[in-house]
Amino acid sequence: MNRYEYLQRAREFAARGCALKQSRLDANKVRYIRKNEGGMTARALASLFGVHYRTIEKVRHYETWVHVK
Secondary structure: OOOOHHHHHHHHOOOOOOOOOOOOOOHHHHHHHHHOOOOOOHHHHHHOOEEEEEHHHHHHHHOOOOOOO
């Protein structure tokens, strides 16, 4: 197994989303963030959920929490 195959396999079994104990968001919150596209700013949502505003932007642009539709 080469390095590339090892990294692919590691990503496959890595914990995602709520499975991470330090996660402050869950699938329902992520869906709410994505539905509320025009309602609240990223900074307002960030203060509501206790995360950084960039986290909200990444959720909205499907950079993180990609497994949640």
